[in-house]
Amino acid sequence: MVAKFSCPANKRFLHMTLCSNQSSFEYIVKIIHSVKMTHLLDYCNNKQQTILHMAIVNDLPRMVSLLIAKGCNPMNKDSEGDNAVHYAVRSECCLEALLDAIKNNNVRCDLNDCNNEKQTALHLSTSGASARQLAARGADPRVRDAQGRTPLHLAAYDDNCDVVRALLEFVSPSEIDVVDGCGNTALQIVCGGSVKKNTLEIVKLLLQKKADPMKQDEHNISAWKMAREHSEIRDAMKDYVPAAAYEEDTKSEMDDEFESADEEDYRMGSGSGAVSLPELGAYVEALSAALEARGAWRALAHRLGLAAALDWCARQHAPARTLLLHLKECRNDISSKTLAVILEDMGELEAASIIRRHIE
Template sequence: MDMRTTTGGHRLGDFPEDVDAKHEKPLACEERVDSGLDSLKEDEYRRIVDEMGSLSFQECGNHTKVVVCEPWMQEVTEDGDTYLHLAVIHEAEEYALQIIKQCQNHSFLNRQNNQRQTALHLAVITEQPFIVEQLLRAGCDPRLVDMSGNTALHVACRRGSLACFSVLTQNQTQTLRSILSFPNYSGHACLHIAAINNYLSLVESLVQLGADVNAKEQCSGRTSLHLAVDLQNLDLVHTLIELGANVNSLNYGGYTAYHLTFGRKNSEIQRQLYNRTSLDLRAMPESESESDEDGMSEDECIYDDIQFCGR
């Protein structure tokens, strides 16, 4: 069976999440927002439906059981998608549910495509909370990450998917607590992602679920409050302060969120943080370059008799 054309060559990918570099570099891969349907010709789509309809199952009392070592479980597209990936991508709920039912607690549920996306990632991207719930109940591992280091919960926070977020967090487990503190490959935890994308209700829910409101992203040590100042988002600043954000937290450069207000337009953010920042932290810290120059003699600061190419 040749499945190389079933997905039209498009992938469901992730946007880079770094605030400062958000618009400065091209996307590593294109996000497919049409679930792939528009990328297929009618005859190709019909062939997928026919092939999925021919999957071999056998009845066993009131339960349907998959035939052991059925060949369709080994079939993948050139993008690494299994039949389960395809069923989720094309929102073929009936087929997806049949496959999930046959694969309870089977490693097949956790198969990752070439972008390391599981069916759970794709169900969140395509906004199918019912499929998300069924996958979790069947044993799909919510800790698995895609090629950007994102779990399914990271994806839900980036997309602002309240329904999928609710399903993914409905069980208060040790697994959920570890996911809440887990950074993706950009150094962002779920809370940072929700803050960057201005999903205030998700920010509140994440903190209530146990996310550390003062957690630092790993690139420069910014907390969500630092990020809110970077984004000049007054509502987010207020929300984080109400949730207990520490205004005196320092990033890796030694700056508080208040320090980041200098040179920015929103004077109200500056005023709010000034009143809450400790008196001894209000002054801007000296940079290393400034301190080095202060310690240099006049002779050391003057360059003379420089030769270049013998001149």
């Protein structure tokens, strides 16, 4: 019987038996273990999935415990680089059974092992329970993925208050303001996008952990300035910013990168021939296409101090259009004429001409 398992044509026999006949599956696994041929338990299907991967996908915690106890390796990876712990987090099942079996059987398992996206299982957590379980057993919340993001950055982007709360139990105050690959802290990420269901609560949690609302670098603006249009977020921040910053007139809070332009160009609807961005609908489609064709929307976001919104825009179907609509709704300081001037200064003359055709 064992010899048949070693034939390539029968490598997926256990995969098929797992769901079709669990009593036979359990018996075969025990035989394989008894004859010390446990390498057979790590055979893969055409997606490089072992039977342990499949037991997790099918939410079979008892089989997961059995496979670990009988020698199945939880560190084996599928074609995407995901190991068994990644699977348990993605599937939102069997994580406790898997981690307990690993511990009870003294099996080697690196919880900080990364998949092809350089993400650990903690990066993939979508529930506070899984994030807390992993971190409590040694998963490192400081590990960065291929885009320089920690699990906390991803939870901030996803508006996942449950995971943020769990992670903050394990993130030290000295690590709360680490930046991702775009140079943004978790607080800047939350304040730089649109206000979502959990935005205010996440802001409060981060501030309680000593996140700095005034932190910024040369490529972006502080979370305090990002939130200038949202009074509730501002109110939550007021006890964490210098008095001078809180007292400053919010309408004048912006990084003026175009000091040579007329002051009237920076107020909506001001100046001769200026058209406010609520009129954006007249040219948004043509301008979006021009910006996306050259990838110029990313540079525009940086020039407008919206670098924190880059990842959020990039995940949308039409990133440039998303950015422009965000400007329309949230930036009272930008007029159509101002936007044209900015694009000309960037060398995006074709994009600027699209706007000017509608305002001149």
